[in-house]
Amino acid sequence: MKPERTLTIGIDIDGTVTEPSSIVPMMNESFGKHLRYEDCFVYNLAEVYGISDEAFVDWLDKHGERLYDEAPVHGTADLILRSWFNRHRLIYISAREARHREVTLNWFSRYRIPFHELDLIGSHDKLAAAQRWHVDLFLEDRLENALQLSEALEIPILLFDTPYNQGTLPELVHRVHSWEQVDALVESLPIKRLLGSQS
Template sequence: MKSEKVLTIGIDIDGTVTSPSSIVPLMNESFGRNLRYEDCFEYNLANVYNITDEEFAIWLDQYGERLYDEAPVHGTADQILRLWHQKHKLVYISAREYRHLDVTLNWFSRYEIPYHEVDLIGSHDKLSSARKWDVDLFLEDRLENALQLSDALEIPVFLFDTPYNQGTLPERIHRVHTWEEVNSMMQSLFPKASYSLRG
């Protein structure tokens, strides 16, 4: 662990930097449903909306650009990431496809969210990318990813609390509810590596 040096922080985008509820209104509009974010009890929204995986893939192919463009920032993610950028290497590792790089970077620019690397891998298996960037810590909303990364890399993972990632967590995975909580926990785990929001 590079406790005396700058941290390399791996960060998921959707549901972590963007609001985890942002996909629901668009899916409701598309499929004529009136579900709430709280109804999304599992990560696979095809099951939640009672459609096939293929139908969801077709939908995401059609609406992905709009979804990524319109997603709101998750709480104070933008403020805290600007603080972290001064001291740490921020590497965004996302299951988004590479063809969505432009809309992703434009969104980052619009909200003044800083980055060092943006790795759109087109897959939920983020382990090889996290290894490639040698991350010290990961921020995620998908439970399966958090379990895999914390176990294989033996690193802390901050898991943003959602209806679809409930369950008992192993010691290295820390459930968090806000970005302020993440920043506070950063100070506990890496005392020399984080900033206070109050400067």
């Protein structure tokens, strides 16, 4: 029998625990477009929708609460996160703003998604938070975050495959297509801390 692993897992929320395509219908509704999730070829949706960055920030400011409340769970994320809860430390590090903590907690409660810490940092730069929580690996959908975290922390990153994060990946970044694949990788990846070195 394999020994129980106790990992500190950093987990992004939007596009990782939530279904990555869930923002597209709301954006279409607001901007009169008929784009598909597959058309979102870059992470910056302002570029995809042909609007200014300021217009997108304003849209998210007005519609973020609804977006975070209505987003469906990504695949079997809820089931797998529940199965991890008693064996691993689950630290959610999200670019959501602190003012969205209540809607986030309500969503987690509705879908029975467990957590040990919920860190809403209001920024896409998650490096300082990942360092503060001493994460052993990170689950993410944004390519730039995956590259930064893997290089700076020298830890495995599991990057959920999306139209907007295509490209060549370094050795520590593993492209994944389902939460089932993530679950299997978490059990098999070599984690530095568990091998006796400092992560």
